[in-house]
Amino acid sequence: MTGTTIKRDLRTGRSLWADSPGLGVPVRPLTAAISVDVAIVGAGVSGAFMAHELSKDHAVAVLDRRPPLMGSTLASTALLQWEIDLPLTALAKKIGAANARRAYLRSRQAVDALKRIVAEERIVCGLKDKTSLYLAGDEYGHRALEAEAAARAEIGLDSRYLDAAALRERFGVERTGAILSSGSASGDPARLAAALLRRAQARGARVWSPVEVLKAVSDPDGVTLLTDTDHVVRARSLVFCCGYEFPKGVPTPGAEIISTWAMASKPRQRCPAWLRSTLVWEASDPYLYLRMGGDGRLIVGGEDEASADAHEDKAKLKRKREVITAKLRRLLPDVAFETDYGWAGAFGESATGLPNIGPVMGMDHTWAVMGFGGNGITYSVIASQIVAAEVRGKTDPDADLYRPAKSDAGAA
Numbered sequence: 001m002t003g004t005t006i007k008r009d010l011r012t013g014r015s016l017w018a019d020s021p022g023l024g025v026p027v028r029p030l031t032a033a034i035s036v037d038v039a040i041v042g043a044g045v046s047g048a049f050m051a052h053e054l055s056k057d058h059a060v061a062v063l064d065r066r067p068p069l070m071g072s073t074l075a076s077t078a079l080l081q082w083e084i085d086l087p088l089t090a091l092a093k094k095i096g097a098a099n100a101r102r103a104y105l106r107s108r109q110a111v112d113a114l115k116r117i118v119a120e121e122r123i124v125c126g127l128k129d130k131t132s133l134y135l136a137g138d139e140y141g142h143r144a145l146e147a148e149a150a151a152r153a154e155i156g157l158d159s160r161y162l163d164a165a166a167l168r169e170r171f172g173v174e175r176t177g178a179i180l181s182s183g184s185a186s187g188d189p190a191r192l193a194a195a196l197l198r199r200a201q202a203r204g205a206r207v208w209s210p211v212e213v214l215k216a217v218s219d220p221d222g223v224t225l226l227t228d229t230d231h232v233v234r235a236r237s238l239v240f241c242c243g244y245e246f247p248k249g250v251p252t253p254g255a256e257i258i259s260t261w262a263m264a265s266k267p268r269q270r271c272p273a274w275l276r277s278t279l280v281w282e283a284s285d286p287y288l289y290l291r292m293g294g295d296g297r298l299i300v301g302g303e304d305e306a307s308a309d310a311h312e313d314k315a316k317l318k319r320k321r322e323v324i325t326a327k328l329r330r331l332l333p334d335v336a337f338e339t340d341y342g343w344a345g346a347f348g349e350s351a352t353g354l355p356n357i358g359p360v361m362g363m364d365h366t367w368a369v370m371g372f373g374g375n376g377i378t379y380s381v382i383a384s385q386i387v388a389a390e391v392r393g394k395t396d397p398d399a400d401l402y403r404p405a406k407s408d409a410g411a412a
Ligand SMILES: Cc1cc2nc3c(=O)[nH]c(=O)nc-3n(C[C@H](O)[C@H](O)[C@H](O)COP(=O)(O)OP(=O)(O)OC[C@H]3O[C@@H](n4cnc5c(N)ncnc54)[C@H](O)[C@@H]3O)c2cc1C
Pocket: 004, 041, 042, 043, 044, 045, 046, 047, 048, 063, 064, 065, 066, 067, 068, 069, 070, 071, 072, 073, 074, 075, 076, 077, 078, 079, 080, 081, 211, 212, 213, 214, 241, 242, 243, 244, 245, 247, 260, 261, 262, 301, 344, 345, 346, 347, 369, 371, 372, 373, 374, 375, 376, 377, 378, 380
């Protein structure tokens, strides 16, 4: 299995969110065999949304080989966007115009759903509505972005094209063009996931940790999970929410694990006022992205590299920090960024920017959730909606968009 490592070499030696308050999630060791309606493997943000939804009407067990939230959730910079890594116009070329429109609209609804859940559950995770500024770059220039904004507007998405002059006047940013969109958000992903797990626990869900699931075997009535404890878990339904630590035997067609880097400044970073309410990213490869946190930290990341292990390289972490800082300086020359936290992690990508969510081929009663791309958390929400519908014997109208390509490999 591939692991996400969060590098720890700066002052605090931790990812930014590791020092958030409110991360406590009661866990228990597995000291006897258990039987539940739904077993969820993975106590990250995907497992948390899944447990939150399914615990409404099922007995749920969440199992993790580590304490909750210690996977990629802790590394996430948590730009909560409906804009997919691949523009609508480019996605249409890959999956057809109608499907691409559905994917964009579904992501838009998912960010709204996330906001609704946070409000209804009174979750304190620094969630803030944000506009998003998508800057022309080396992958998509101003003409492509103008066409993209028009394509989005045609299906009712609130995206507006800004030419270079408008961009300069409103944001003081020098680029050939940009798309300004409303409806996104940002927050603390670890506090969000912890609170969702606790809400699920209040409805009877249990979080078992440390428990490593070594093997899962399905039969007509359910699934038996063999663990690294002496005890098995029996479940009517099983959902793998293992992030980028893909379960052995679960097919991951089209998925690639890459490395990515992120940094945060000290609190109360001096920044242009507009940045407090704006997520910034660029149509470049690799792309730079940035946003403010609730305490006035500037969080900035990018420099993705097509290697599953590069994020473990300490010397590279230093170099990447320098590159990201230099790019930030070019974009916002007046921002004097000083790194307080710096970390790196593994990150899953797919050719379409869409995740794999769906039944595991060759197994009954088993689903896998793999939220690829910069919208991983938005996809965690969508996954909880799609899988919960199917566990309940219903069908989600967009499930086909996220189905892994057919493969006859089975989980073992
Ligand atoms: C640096 C970085 C920046 C990112 N920025 C953004 C962003 O701005 N916006 C966004 O939406 N997304 C972002 N992402 C992606 C997002 O963080 C992920 O999509 C999300 O965290 C995935 O959550 P998860 O719960 O699926 O996985 P994880 O948080 O990785 O959780 C998986 C859990 O499964 C457990 N597990 C795995 N295998 C087993 C097993 N066999 N037995 C028991 N337990 C097991 C692991 O221990 C882990 O706790 C970013 C990711 C990184 C690394």
